[in-house]
Amino acid sequence: MSQQDKMIEELFHNADELTEKQKKIVAAAIDSFAEKGFAATSTSEIAKKAGVAEGTIFRHYKTKKDLLVAIVAPTMAKLIAPFVIKDLNKVLHQDFERFEDFIKAFIENRIKFLKNNMPLFRILIQEIPFQPELREQFKEHIAQKVFERLRQIVEHYQAKGQIIEMPSDTVIRMAASTIFGYIIARYLLAPEAEWDDDTEIERTIQLLMNGLSP
Amino acid sequence: MSQQDKMIEELFHNADELTEKQKKIVAAAIDSFAEKGFAATSTSEIAKKAGVAEGTIFRHYKTKKDLLVAIVAPTMAKLIAPFVIKDLNKVLHQDFERFEDFIKAFIENRIKFLKNNMPLFRILIQEIPFQPELREQFKEHIAQKVFERLRQIVEHYQAKGQIIEMPSDTVIRMAASTIFGYIIARYLLAPEAEWDDDTEIERTIQLLMNGLSP
DNA sequence: TATAAAAGTGAGTAATCACTCACCTGCGAA
DNA sequence: TTCGCAGGTGAGTGATTACTCACTTTTATA
Numbered sequence: 080m081s082q083q084d085k086m087i088e089e090l091f092h093n094a095d096e097l098t099e100k101q102k103k104i105v106a107a108a109i110d111s112f113a114e115k116g117f118a119a120t121s122t123s124e125i126a127k128k129a130g131v132a133e134g135t136i137f138r139h140y141k142t143k144k145d146l147l148v149a150i151v152a153p154t155m156a157k158l159i160a161p162f163v164i165k166d167l168n169k170v171l172h173q174d175f176e177r178f179e180d181f182i183k184a185f186i187e188n189r190i191k192f193l194k195n196n197m198p199l200f201r202i203l204i205q206e207i208p209f210q211p212e213l214r215e216q217f218k219e220h221i222a223q224k225v226f227e228r229l230r231q232i233v234e235h236y237q238a239k240g241q242i243i244e245m246p247s248d249t250v251i252r253m254a255a256s257t258i259f260g261y262i263i264a265r266y267l268l269a270p271e272a273e274w275d276d277d278t279e280i281e282r283t284i285q286l287l288m289n290g291l292s293p
Numbered sequence: 294m295s296q297q298d299k300m301i302e303e304l305f306h307n308a309d310e311l312t313e314k315q316k317k318i319v320a321a322a323i324d325s326f327a328e329k330g331f332a333a334t335s336t337s338e339i340a341k342k343a344g345v346a347e348g349t350i351f352r353h354y355k356t357k358k359d360l361l362v363a364i365v366a367p368t369m370a371k372l373i374a375p376f377v378i379k380d381l382n383k384v385l386h387q388d389f390e391r392f393e394d395f396i397k398a399f400i401e402n403r404i405k406f407l408k409n410n411m412p413l414f415r416i417l418i419q420e421i422p423f424q425p426e427l428r429e430q431f432k433e434h435i436a437q438k439v440f441e442r443l444r445q446i447v448e449h450y451q452a453k454g455q456i457i458e459m460p461s462d463t464v465i466r467m468a469a470s471t472i473f474g475y476i477i478a479r480y481l482l483a484p485e486a487e488w489d490d491d492t493e494i495e496r497t498i499q500l501l502m503n504g505l506s507p
Numbered sequence: 508t509a510t511a512a513a514a515g516t517g518a519g520t521a522a523t524c525a526c527t528c529a530c531c532t533g534c535g536a537a
Numbered sequence: 538t539t540c541g542c543a544g545g546t547g548a549g550t551g552a553t554t555a556c557t558c559a560c561t562t563t564t565a566t567a
Contacts, residue, residue: 098514116423118332122555132516137556139514205422208415208481209330245496252478253471253500260470267422282459286467290500312544336525346546351526353544 101139103129108146113198117147117206147206151213154199159220161188162228171232178236179288186258186280197266226251243293250291257287315353317343322360327412331361331420361420365427368413369434375402376439385446392450393502400472400494411480440465457507464505471501 097105107129111120122143126133140146161167175181193200207213226248233247242250261283265274311319321343325334336357340347354360375381389395407414421427440462447461456464475497479488 100515116330116332118330119423121553123553133555134517134557135515138516141556143555201422205419208419209333249493249496252474253497256470256474256478257467260466260474264466264470279463282463283467286500286504289506290504292503314545335523337523347525348527348547349545352546355526357525 098139100129100131100135104131104136104139104146105150109150109198109202112147112150112206113201117143117202118209144210144212147202147210148212150199151203151206152216154196154203155213155216155220157192157196158189158200158203159225161185162225167228168231168235172235178239178241178291179284181232181236182254182287183284186284189258190262190280193262194266200262201267240293242291245291253290254287257283312353314343314345314349318345318350318353318360319364323364323412323416326361326364326420327415331357331416332423358424358426361416361424362426364413365417365420366430368410368417369427369430371406371410372403372414372417373434373439375399376442381442382445382449386449392453392455392505393498395446395450396468396501397498400498403472404476404494407476408480414476415481454507456505467504468501471497 104125107125108120111125111128122136123133125146126136129136136146140149164170171181175184203213207217229251230247233242233250236242237244237247261279265276265279318339321339322334325339325342336350337347339360340350343350350360354363378384385395389398417427421431443465444461447456447464450456451458451461475493479490479493
């Protein structure tokens, strides 16, 4: 099974219900959407790359936008999955006495996920500004659920005196900027450069810890 | 003169050489490109919004992509202008003994610029991944000139013992993440939210100072 | 093995695309 | 007044677009 296949398997919980050709369509679409953007990619091009007839695409996806949503929606779900699990807080606070340990485990976990799903992450951030449907999903899930969870976490560690007293939204913004900044620089802006990943992540966490400590 | 006009005047050094209709084309294109993206915007739509015939667009710009480049290239130039002025270092080190003062002045200056040119900044970051021509310009200017300048600045303040010893690229990445993180959150992700800008900028600088101090 | 449903096909369609071109208009220089 | 020319026009161009549909092939089940 190829890397591409594994990515798709991981992405769609019912991947075994997908036809061979359907998987090829999804793989081709991910490829092209990430490289040229959704609007600049034609369905004929996807069909050609996938080695199927154009009609086959529309057998499985009513419209081109449907195909995009079918790709992006589960990516978004996977990305925020760790925030949605029940009793995150309980697990969290048992396992991670210190904020530093929590954020380290968390960053490493999410970076690993994004690293394995870069084209999808690319499509996600590139198309959200343009697709109201995706923007709506993003707002509903991220803005509401994830943000609420993050606030709880920040406030928990603030109560323990491990994070500086500051509006939790500001803390979240800073942490998110730093983390996404690293991911974008590492995997999108300069993927070809030489990176000492462990050291860079360590330093990034240190920036946050120094900056957010009381 | 409208706000839109002022923006265009500021952007094109030879704005007085632009026809009335040409200005309207540029304004309409900025509007649509920022909202729907370059690929999803048709020339007929731009013409309609600008109140001109479609042929008029192609009288001034050979292709649709030419129009995009004519809009984005000067934006990029304006954005990096402060780095390109001669003897930046001399000016810099006379005026800003402390790194904190420098970065504060710098952030405020660039935020003010971006604030007045948000649609253009949006187009810039949205289209650079897709347009090889823009990516080339970006690499040439940012990667080479700007990065070199930033390295000098970081190393200067490192020599003075005001910045932690760390590869200058890492320092730059962290500072850029933090600053762009604020701008993107403030003006693109949640422009409608209530923001206490002065306080947020102050806190953002404090994060950097705490995180980057030896 | 027979049968129906699902998967797959590719020629065809109307709409839209970026771009062209022959023509028109207003204006400054000769 | 005449001329040249840049600015402006909009109907027209061939190419491409997302999508349809009548049809064939494959698959699952009884």
